[in-house]
Amino acid sequence: MTATPITASLQAGPRAPVRPAVDLLHEARARERAASIPEAIASYQAAVAAAERAGERAVLAEALRRLAVLRHRRGESAEARELCRRSHAVACHAGNPVLAGEALNTLGGIDLETDAVADARGNFLCALELGGQSRELRARVEQNLGILANIQGDLDEAVARYGRSLEAYRASHDEHGCAIAYHNLGMASADRQQLDEAERYFRQSYEIAQRAGDVHLQGLCLVNHADVHFLRERYEDARHNAEAALATFDQLDALSDKADAYRVLGMVFRETGRPALAEARLRSAIELAVSAGALLNEAEASRELALLYQSMGRNQEALTLLNAAHRLFGRLDARLDVVHVDGKMAELEATYLSVVHDWGQSIESSDPYTFGHCERVARRGVTVARALGMDAHAQTTVRLGAYLHDLGKVRVPHEILSKPGPLTRDEFEVIQMHPIWGIELLAGVELPWDIKPIIRWHHERYDGTGYPDRLRGDEIPLSAQIVGIVDVYDALTTTRPYRAAFSPEAALAHVEGSHELWSEAVFTGFFASLAQSPTATTEASCTAAL
Numbered sequence: 001m002t003a004t005p006i007t008a009s010l011q012a013g014p015r016a017p018v019r020p021a022v023d024l025l026h027e028a029r030a031r032e033r034a035a036s037i038p039e040a041i042a043s044y045q046a047a048v049a050a051a052e053r054a055g056e057r058a059v060l061a062e063a064l065r066r067l068a069v070l071r072h073r074r075g076e077s078a079e080a081r082e083l084c085r086r087s088h089a090v091a092c093h094a095g096n097p098v099l100a101g102e103a104l105n106t107l108g109g110i111d112l113e114t115d116a117v118a119d120a121r122g123n124f125l126c127a128l129e130l131g132g133q134s135r136e137l138r139a140r141v142e143q144n145l146g147i148l149a150n151i152q153g154d155l156d157e158a159v160a161r162y163g164r165s166l167e168a169y170r171a172s173h174d175e176h177g178c179a180i181a182y183h184n185l186g187m188a189s190a191d192r193q194q195l196d197e198a199e200r201y202f203r204q205s206y207e208i209a210q211r212a213g214d215v216h217l218q219g220l221c222l223v224n225h226a227d228v229h230f231l232r233e234r235y236e237d238a239r240h241n242a243e244a245a246l247a248t249f250d251q252l253d254a255l256s257d258k259a260d261a262y263r264v265l266g267m268v269f270r271e272t273g274r275p276a277l278a279e280a281r282l283r284s285a286i287e288l289a290v291s292a293g294a295l296l297n298e299a300e301a302s303r304e305l306a307l308l309y310q311s312m313g314r315n316q317e318a319l320t321l322l323n324a325a326h327r328l329f330g331r332l333d334a335r336l337d338v339v340h341v342d343g344k345m346a347e348l349e350a351t352y353l354s355v356v357h358d359w360g361q362s363i364e365s366s367d368p369y370t371f372g373h374c375e376r377v378a379r380r381g382v383t384v385a386r387a388l389g390m391d392a393h394a395q396t397t398v399r400l401g402a403y404l405h406d407l408g409k410v411r412v413p414h415e416i417l418s419k420p421g422p423l424t425r426d427e428f429e430v431i432q433m434h435p436i437w438g439i440e441l442l443a444g445v446e447l448p449w450d451i452k453p454i455i456r457w458h459h460e461r462y463d464g465t466g467y468p469d470r471l472r473g474d475e476i477p478l479s480a481q482i483v484g485i486v487d488v489y490d491a492l493t494t495t496r497p498y499r500a501a502f503s504p505e506a507a508l509a510h511v512e513g514s515h516e517l518w519s520e521a522v523f524t525g526f527f528a529s530l531a532q533s534p535t536a537t538t539e540a541s542c543t544a545a546l
Helices: 021-033 037-054 057-073 077-093 097-113 117-131 135-151 155-171 175-191 195-212 215-231 235-252 255-271 275-292 295-311 315-335 342-364 373-387 392-403 407-411 425-431 434-441 452-457 478-492 504-512 520-529
Strands: none
Touching: 021 037, 021 057, 037 057, 057 077, 057 097, 077 097, 097 117, 097 135, 117 135, 135 155, 135 175, 155 175, 175 195, 175 215, 195 215, 215 235, 215 255, 235 255, 255 275, 255 295, 275 295, 295 315, 295 342, 315 342, 342 373, 342 392, 342 407, 373 392, 373 478, 373 520, 392 452, 392 478, 407 434, 434 452, 452 478, 478 504, 478 520
């Protein structure tokens, strides 16, 4: 929505009295707190014009800054930044360091909420340097530095910063500031899994926000309390809070916050068995986050939708979404090297493993002879990779590739897979297509790990006798060779329709007699791994003071 332009009357009449800029500023602030956003924007614009005419630089700096906050909340962050810079310039020209610091603090808050965290830090520190003698400004900057610590994963530092902020707000008799501090303490407590404390802080914040008429803060308390309800499996309470928050954010036209509310609703519908509603809400969350340029919200909503698709067996779509989320976190990490996203990435990668594991099991589920094969190959393959000194990323590549190495077998007719006797030449040629079909099934899926060479080439052999491409020697990637040798060993030790299982000793003798089929390093690593048990490895929005 945009403010309705004020047009001049067609008939001449007496000139309306010019209202003082400071009165217009107070009126705009009151309208903002009452969530009359178009009217508040119009009043701030009028205050800017009046202050410019009267040369009232202090009022002008504050009106520009407050207008920036509203523009930012409507998703117009570029315009908001420019308004903050104008406010800072006006305050500096007026020789008012506190107002200059306020402008930089607001600019830092916008940076923080649009993932420009490196810029945020610099602006907050400059704000403290300029206006640190102001108790009120110091309270807000401490709060924002707490949010920064929260993003970086330092929850103890975040809580300490929020505590200092709360003390400064209390000393300033700023009840509304206390409400914001309580809200952020609630966020940090939830991150620390201190859910009772989180709920208490959100209630305190919400009660003050109601008294102060701060509709936006009420919405934030509702949606973040909804997250806590969700963690406690109080799904009806979570839905009620998220819907109330959504109505509030819709009134404010706050796109990023609406995305958060839709995300929670999607999660609730997913967990309560309403997949169509869950998909619709999570799709809305992603679209709104994209419109608002909120990378973190987009990444988190994408992950939640991927979990929905996993539960529905839509594994390819789930992996596509997880990859999109991974790229978004990567952009955060690459652009903002001070941001601690390791926790989010670890959570995301655990979801990858879960989806790929489930997909691998679904491939085997129709064949009792091979059920569990991919899991065993994955565990043993990681043990071989570790014996060869491969790093964690390479080990994960082997593991995921092993889970999906037989993906293409879903296209092989069941009567061929389960045939009790020898295969004909034509039937074997069909079997030999499964590596290529596996790649075709993954054509639209990109992953942070290069597993496609494993899927295509795990049946290639070092002496050139493998398939489908007759690769020879070191043309075969190490990861594909590892999965290949472990695949053979597990197949030999498993009962198949056409033969009984080999004993481990007989299977090892067979592998040892096929020395020419794998590189010396892979052969050595495989036998070194036998001394180890192939156990499964562990699979492992605050509100800125603008």
